[in-house]
Amino acid sequence: MSMDNLPPCLVLEILSRLSDSTDLARCRVVSKTFNALSHDVRSINLVCSLSRYLSSRSLVPNLFVTPFKTVFRDLVRASGRVDSVSLGVDKSLAGITFDDVDDDSDDLYLTDTAFVKTWLPRIAPDLKSLSISDFWVQSCWRRSDVLSLISWSCHGLVKLLVRNAWLSVDGLVPMPMLTSLTLEFVRLDDEDLCKINKCFPNLLELNLIGVGGLREPKISLLHLRTCQWSVSNAPLSLAICAPKLANLQLKCIRPRLIVLEASSLSAFDLSIEGTDEFKWINCHSIEYFKFGSSNLACLSGLFRSCKTVKRLKVDSVRRSEHNRLTTFGFETLFESFPLLSSLDLGPGAWHDMETSFCMEGLKHRIEMNTLKELVAHMVVQEIESTLAFIFSVLDNCTKLSNISLVIHHDVDPPVASNLMSRCRNYCPRVRWKLGIWKDGIKDTWVSDAN
Incomplete structure (x- = not known):
């Protein structure tokens, strides 16, 4: 056929x-x-690859490459009703720097309003999803009014993503249908973010990733359910007011003040280098908490007796030997989160806690009887020290029933096997599980030891 x-x-x-x-x-x-x-x-998806970009700049005689913008415009003009558009440059072009470009070209300046006006009005009435990933070398020094153009043209737009651009909000009008917004590696000012709060009032999902230029940003959205916010600079303060927010991922360097008002927040992923003050307002629903920092000692200062948190995941990045003088003990977690039932420790956190134990033991015999599940990522350097720490945890957490020891792939298999065998013999009531971890790769589970 x-x-x-x-x-x-x-x-x-x-x-x-x-x-x-x-x-x-x-x-x-x-x-x-x-x-x-x-x-x-109904959809158009066009990406400029690195090979296409290099070919368009080739000095080989008689080699002609149709301009990328022309290809896209022709696709739009030849299409009927379109409800989804994704236009951008490949991530491999991120390696191109200003030194590699010797002119003021705008052939890949995709948030150029003059270019967008040539195709957007034709498909705007039916458009539901729009994604534009610009070429940073050409866009970062040109402030674009593309947000305003989109808001005036696309009244039914539900999902919007813009990457690698310097955006203006001048002329922005409300888009009540928009429920998902992603701004990634863009430049904004505080007043720009305020206007986004005002003009996109019904957002359910907001992703601000690597947004620069903000000094005292605030998110205030009544319907927001999910938020990922990665702040690229060190703002004076940042605030989130979202009564229906359920999932929050926040990454920042060292703001002086964080204000969080989220009465429905149940899952919180926080990566921070510390802050002078953390204000919690009506945050009484957090059950899962993930925390990452180069200084875990700040955890106890930020969170005091959080009785709603049942599942906790903690890790610390590698630090200098000088900073490692500040220890962080296992029992400190239970001072801050007294009702933990599940605990997942990254390799940095386990190292800090084992070091603290070797120096001082478990300093406080506080109640740890709620913990039922423990996942520990580790590098076994001194097996006797590691075993002593594990046995002490078992003695203090009498209701532990499931323990997963995830050992670094460079540790000799006989060492890992010996560790698991001795743990099983010490506490046969526990269901033991053996795994292997390696940076950048998903954990591999070898077997149950029982």
């Missing part, structure tokens, strides 16, 4: 699954059927 004889619905399904719309353009010259049905595809 030839391609022209395939059922039209099947051909359309095939064309709709093409991940790169350049292939869609090629299909249009394959057959009359493909050409006709390609106009019914």
Whole structure:
């Protein structure tokens, strides 16, 4: 059966699954059927690869590469109703620096409003999802009004993503239909973020990743449910007021003040280098907490007797030997989170706690009877010290029933096997599990030791 004889619905399904719309353009010259049905595809996804970028700048005679913007405009003009557009440059172009560019080209300046005006109005009425990933070398020194243009044109837009741009909010009008917004590696000012709060009032999902230029930013959104906020600079303060927020991932360097008002927050992922003050307002629902810092000692200062947290994951980044003079003990966790039932310790946290134990033992015989599950990522350097620490934890956490020891892949297998065997013999009531960890790779589970 030839391609022209395939059922039209099947051909359309095939064309709709093409991940790169350049292939869609090629299909249009394959057959009359493909050409006709390609106009019914509802999405456009076009990415400029590094090879295409380099080819467009080649000095080889008679080598002509159709401009990327022209290819995209032609795709839009040849399409019918479109509800999803993704336009951008490949991540590999991030390695290109200003020293590699010797002119003021704008051939990949994709948030250029003059360029966006040539295609957006045609498809705006049906557009639900829009993603633009700009070329930072060309966009970072040009302030774009693309947000304003989008807000005036796309009244039914639900999802918006913009990467690698310097954005202006001048002329921005409310977009009540928008529920998901991602701004990644963009430049904004505090007043810009305030206007985003005002013009996108019904956001359910907000991702601010590597947003620079903010000094005292505030998120105030009544309907927000999920938020990922990674602050690239060290702001004076930052605040979040979101009564329906359930999941928050916050990463910042060292703000002087953090204000969090989120009465529905249940899962909180915090990566921080410390802060002078942390104000909690009506945060009484947090059950899962993930904490990362180069100084775990600040944890006890930020959180005092958080009785709602049941599951905790903690890790610390590698620090200098000077900073390691400050120890962080296992029992400190239970001073801050007295009702823990599940604990996951990263290799940095385990190292700090084992070091603290070797220096001082368990300083306070506080109640640790709520803990039932422990996951420990470790590098076994002195097996006797590690065993002494594990046995002390077992003696103090009498209700522990599941322990997973995840050992670094460089540790000799006989050492890991010996460690597990002695742990099982010391406390056979516990269900033991052995795993292997390596940076950047998902944990590998070897076997249950029982």
